[in-house]
Amino acid sequence: MSKKTLFDKVWDAHVVDAIENGPQILYIDKHLIHEVTSPQAFNELKARNIPIFRPDQIVATADHNTPTVDQHLPVKDDLSRKQLKQLSENCKANYITLYELGHKYNGIVHVMAPELGITQPGMTIVCGDSHTSTHGAFGSIAFGIGTSQVAQVFASQCLLLTKPKSLRVTVNGTLKKGVLPKDVILYIIAQIGTNAGTGYFCEYAGDVFENMSMEGRMTVCNMSIEMGARGGMIAPDQTTFDYVKDREFAPKGKDFEDKVAYWKTLPTDEGAIFDKEYTFNAEDIEPMITYGTNPGMGIKITDNIPQFNDASFEKSLKYMDFKKGESLIDKTINYVFIGSCTNSRIEDFRIAAQYIKGKQKADNVTAWLVPGSKQVESQIIEEGLKSIFENAGFKLRQPGCSACLAMNDDKIPEGEYCVSTSNRNFEGRQGQGSRTILASPLVAAATAIEGKIIDVTATNFVAEEI
Amino acid sequence: MEKFTTLQSTAIPLAIENIDTDQIIPARFLKATDRNGFGENAFRDWRFNKDGSVNTDFALNQKEYSGSILVAGNNFGCGSSREHAAWALTDYGFKVVVSSFFADIFKGNALNNGLLPVQVSDDFLKVLLNEIKENPKTELIVNLEKQTISVANTSFKEHFEIDPYKKTCLINGYDDIDYLLSKKELITQFENQRS
Numbered sequence: 001m002s003k004k005t006l007f008d009k010v011w012d013a014h015v016v017d018a019i020e021n022g023p024q025i026l027y028i029d030k031h032l033i034h035e036v037t038s039p040q041a042f043n044e045l046k047a048r049n050i051p052i053f054r055p056d057q058i059v060a061t062a063d064h065n066t067p068t069v070d071q072h073l074p075v076k077d078d079l080s081r082k083q084l085k086q087l088s089e090n091c092k093a094n095y096i097t098l099y100e101l102g103h104k105y106n107g108i109v110h111v112m113a114p115e116l117g118i119t120q121p122g123m124t125i126v127c128g129d130s131h132t133s134t135h136g137a138f139g140s141i142a143f144g145i146g147t148s149q150v151a152q153v154f155a156s157q158c159l160l161l162t163k164p165k166s167l168r169v170t171v172n173g174t175l176k177k178g179v180l181p182k183d184v185i186l187y188i189i190a191q192i193g194t195n196a197g198t199g200y201f202c203e204y205a206g207d208v209f210e211n212m213s214m215e216g217r218m219t220v221c222n223m224s225i226e227m228g229a230r231g232g233m234i235a236p237d238q239t240t241f242d243y244v245k246d247r248e249f250a251p252k253g254k255d256f257e258d259k260v261a262y263w264k265t266l267p268t269d270e271g272a273i274f275d276k277e278y279t280f281n282a283e284d285i286e287p288m289i290t291y292g293t294n295p296g297m298g299i300k301i302t303d304n305i306p307q308f309n310d311a312s313f314e315k316s317l318k319y320m321d322f323k324k325g326e327s328l329i330d331k332t333i334n335y336v337f338i339g340s341c342t343n344s345r346i347e348d349f350r351i352a353a354q355y356i357k358g359k360q361k362a363d364n365v366t367a368w369l370v371p372g373s374k375q376v377e378s379q380i381i382e383e384g385l386k387s388i389f390e391n392a393g394f395k396l397r398q399p400g401c402s403a404c405l406a407m408n409d410d411k412i413p414e415g416e417y418c419v420s421t422s423n424r425n426f427e428g429r430q431g432q433g434s435r436t437i438l439a440s441p442l443v444a445a446a447t448a449i450e451g452k453i454i455d456v457t458a459t460n461f462v463a464e465e466i
Numbered sequence: 467m468e469k470f471t472t473l474q475s476t477a478i479p480l481a482i483e484n485i486d487t488d489q490i491i492p493a494r495f496l497k498a499t500d501r502n503g504f505g506e507n508a509f510r511d512w513r514f515n516k517d518g519s520v521n522t523d524f525a526l527n528q529k530e531y532s533g534s535i536l537v538a539g540n541n542f543g544c545g546s547s548r549e550h551a552a553w554a555l556t557d558y559g560f561k562v563v564v565s566s567f568f569a570d571i572f573k574g575n576a577l578n579n580g581l582l583p584v585q586v587s588d589d590f591l592k593v594l595l596n597e598i599k600e601n602p603k604t605e606l607i608v609n610l611e612k613q614t615i616s617v618a619n620t621s622f623k624e625h626f627e628i629d630p631y632k633k634t635c636l637i638n639g640y641d642d643i644d645y646l647l648s649k650k651e652l653i654t655q656f657e658n659q660r661s
Contacts, residue, residue, distance in 0.1 A: 016656040017649060022631030025649060027656055037548065039499035050647070065497060079497035086499050130547040130571060144571055146549035148578035148641070156646035158653055162629060164570075194484060195541045198570055228544065230570050294484050294544070312483040312539065405493040405546075414516065426488040426545060428511050 003272035005166050006235050007201050010141045010266065014124045016158060023160040029123040031057055031153045032109045033096070035087040036064040036407070037128030041151035042090040052094045054157045059118055060091050060098040063108045065407040068370050068397035071101050080408065105248075107373020107399045110134040110341035114218060115375050117247025121236035121263040126153060131341045131423065132231070133224040137217035138244070139236035139266050141201070144225065164230060165275040167200035168268075171208040173282030178456050178463065180351065181216035182343055182421065182440035184208060185223040186288035190298035192278055197229025200276065203268060204234050208282045213466075214243040215347040222342045223423050226295040235267035287456050289328055290425050290438040292316040297425070301443065302329065302455050319427055320435050321415075328437070328453050335418035336367040336448040337430070339397075340404035343421035343441050344372030346379045350466045352445035353385040361393035362451025368410055369394055370402040394448070406431045419447040468580040469639040473561055473608045474618065476533030478525050479598045485538055486545035487572060491554040493546075504550055505557030530602040534561045537594050537606075541565075542583075543572025552579045562608050564615065566591040577632045578641065584608060584615050590624045597622065610636060 004012070016025040038060070045052065052058070065080040075081040084101065091098035099105040105112055110131055113119045119135045125142040126132060128150045135142035145159065152159055169188055202224050209217060217234045224232030241260050244250045251259050286300040293316040299305065305317070307324040317324065338344070338352055349371065361367060369389060371377040377399055380386050386396050403410040404422035406429070412418040414433030421444050422429075425436035439447070442463070446456045495507040508526075515521050525531050536555065542565035543551060552575040555563065563576065564584045576583045586594070597604045597617050605618040610633060616623035628636075635641065646653075 017652055019631055022629065025646065025653070027653070036496050040501050040549075043500060044643075048643070050643070053650075053653075077497075083497050083499055128547060128549075130545065144547035146547055146552070146571060146575035146578060148549060148575065152642050152646055155643050156650065156653055157657075158646055158649070160631070160642045160645065194544060195567055195569070198541070198567065225545075225571075228541070228569060294486070311481070315482065405488075407493045407496065424486075424488070424545060426486045428492055429488050432492070432494075432511060433516060 003269040005268045005272045005274065006139060006203055006233055006266055007141065007166055010122055010124065010139070011163060013122070023162045025158050026124060026161050027158055028126050028153050029057065030059065030118060030125045032113055032125065032127035032132070033058060033060045033150065034064055034109050034127070034129065035062050035083045037147050038090065038150055039083065039086050040147045041154055044151045045154050050155045052096070052154050055095045057157060058096045059113065060087060060096055061106055061109050061112055062087060062101050064401045064405065066101050066400040067408050068368070068400050068402050068410055071398045077408070104374050107375065108341045108344065108401055110218070110222065111344055111372030111376065114138065114214070115247065115373060117244055117250030120244055120250065120259070121240055122266055126159065130225045131222050133229070134218050134222040134341055136221040136224065136231045136233040137214060138240055139233055139263065141231060141233070143231040164201045165199055167197055167202045167229065167276045168274040169202060169204050170206040170277070170279045171204070171282055172206040173208065175208060175282045175285060178287055178442060178461070179285050180440040180442055181212055181219040183285055183288045185220045186290065186295070186298045186438060187285045188280065189223065189227045189296050190288065191280065192227055194226060194294050194296040195228040197224060197227040200229050202229040202232040204232055205268070209234050210237065213347060214239060215345040218345065219342055223295065226423060236263045287440060287443055289443060289453065291320060291322055291328060293319055293425055293427050295423065295425060295438060298438070301453070329455055331417070331453045332364065333417050333419050333447050333452055334364050334366060335412050335416050336365055336444050337370070337403040337418055337420040337422060338441050338444050339368065339370030339372070339402050340422035341372065341401070342423045344370060344376060346376055347466045348421065348441040349376070349380050349385050350383070351463060352441045353388045354463060355442055355445040355461055356392045356394070356449060357388050359392055359449045361448055364451045365448050367394050367448045368397055368403055370397045371399045373399050403430050405429060406434070419444050419453065467639045467641050470561065470580055470582055470610055470636045472610065473534065474605055475535050476531070476603060477535035477537050477564070477594070477598055477606050478531045478533060479595050480525050480536060480538040481595050483539035484541045484544055487543055487548050487551035488545055490543070490551040491548065496548060496550055501553050503557065504554035505559065508554035508558040534559050535564060535606050535608070536560050536562070537564045537591070537598060539565065540567045540588070542568050544569040547571045549575040549579070552576045552581050556581050564591070564594060577636065580636065580639070582608065582610065582636065584626045586615060586624050586626060593617070593622050
């Protein structure tokens with residue numbers, strides 16, 4: 001029997017049929033939807049008089065344009081309110097479970113689905129959002145789709161797809177103190193570029209990922225799309241099973257045991273061939289920071305901005321108002337965002353709180369701490385992190401995508417820098433004219449305390465077990 | 467979906483790499499609940515200056531350039547999966563986007579909306595950008611049936627790849643839903659076998 005990768009095993013188990021010399025029909029186990037990329041798909045089905053095929057395999061949440069303060073009040077922005085209302089109406093009319101604003105399970109789609117046990121190993125999961133790659137942390141095939149494809153899954157619970165090529169990124173060794181999963185993925189993207197993964201599905205392998213928590217694995221897989229890969233996966237193991245076990249929608253009892261037995265068969269066979277492979281050493285990775293307008297433009301926090309003579313590179317630096325060869329250390333920063341589907345889970349707030357405890361927020365800094373879900377928010381309160389933040393002069397906001405894409409009121413003003421734990425530093429991503437610097441929650445927390453970028457490795461901060 | 471066979475048109479050059487979908491249609495315009503009208507805000511923050519005035523340095527605003535073909539730098543359409551980017555381009559009037567590399571999700575979205583992504587070699591992209599810059603009246607000819615893109619009245623020509631199934635869909639104006647619905651029985655059978 002031929003050796004198969006984790007991706008092959010999950011993919012092959014979901015192929016319904018194949019068109020000769022064409023795409024395959026892939027069955028989708030879970031379809032996650034939100035307010036921004038679903039309305040046109042609902043409209044299309046309605047216009048064509050096509051019913052939703054499997055409403056019980058769809059889960060909806062409101063996250064992209066929701067406010068992060070006063071969620072108990074009606075949403076102020078007319079268009080956002082209308083979009084949210086339409087989601088509620090569409091879900092109701094089609095018998096789809098919706099965790100709307102204020103619900104105890106509401107949150108960013110890529111935070112709430114894993115924490116509810118909706119995301120499980122071996123599944124195929126899609127959502128009209130490119131960061132659906134997050135769910136690959138569980139050893140599932142998860143990827144973002146366009147709205148036409150949302151309509152296709154509504155109509156048939158399937159998609160027509162050409163099987164992507166396989167890519168493996170292996171990182172072995174032990175990460176240095178202060179190097180977080182976010183630094184690992186920013187390092188990988190800086191090394192291989194923003195389109196190295198295009199056309200591929202990526203598997204992350206090696207000690208570093210094996211020793212990572214599920215939260216960390218989600219951070220890594222989340223940013224697979226930033227190197228062009230439709231999705232990223234990590235083989236399910238005991239860490240995965242322990243995380244899934246007993247969650248709201250996870251299989252229970254004997255069912256769970258049976259599932260675990262199957263999930264254990266999923267890891268890539270020894271000797272399986274990948275179309276492309278990259279290998280890195282954990283010891284080479286340092287806390288990272290970006291200086292440009294795509295996530296591949298990242299450097300070690302202590303490095304200087306590289307000097308390329310290329311029009312797109314220069315356009316990017318001009319937008320950021322940085323100079324070639326410049327260091328970002330000591331750069332004054334007035335905005336800090338800790339949140340987004342990349343870094344808004346409990347561990348991210350634990351590490352930020354560890355750094356912040358006993359210190360005070362810099363006066364020049366406006367900091368937005370936005371949990372990924374209602375459950376994360378509750379946990380922050382229960383663990384006493386909220387009071388640590390408040391004692392240091394921070395205010396905890398309510399869950400949502402927030403300043404990651406600035407569809408709501410959480411916008412970084414024009415020309416301002418924001419050290420952000422989100423995933424994209426594109427021009428205007430956090431508000432028109434805003435300048436985003438991507439970093440880990442630790443670097444973001446340190447920036448908020450100092451009011452400028454500092455070398456966290458030079459401080460006496462030692463992270464405790466999170 | 468509109469059918470696509472051949473197109474001869476002048477083109478607009480956008481020699482910028484890594485154009486992400488946030489640039490094609492910024493997030494603040496994603497609150498609409500239908501597919502229409504996104505063209506008005508295509509490349510909004512590049513077309514207009516901060517004070518709201520028209521940015522005359524941007525190719526889409528330069529009078530010499532027009533047409534329904536957009537010729538753009540490497541890795542076009544990266545980032546967010548928003549199909550609004552494809553809707554914005556078609557609504558603006560584009561029928562073809564040429565680049566030396568397309569991001570996966572954008573490419574799929576374009577094909578699902580009758581917007582043809584034509585992937586050419588780096589060298590040919592340079593030729594195209596150069597020819598258009600030299601003479602903005604230069605016309606490009608895209609032939610989907612033969613899978614070729616050429617510069618009118620020159621010998622510059624290149625073959626491009628497209629999934630045969632998607633090619634059939636574009637030529638006939640079919641979409642994937644029609645096909646998937648015709649396979650419902652098979653899909654149900656698959657579900658039954660798994661449970």
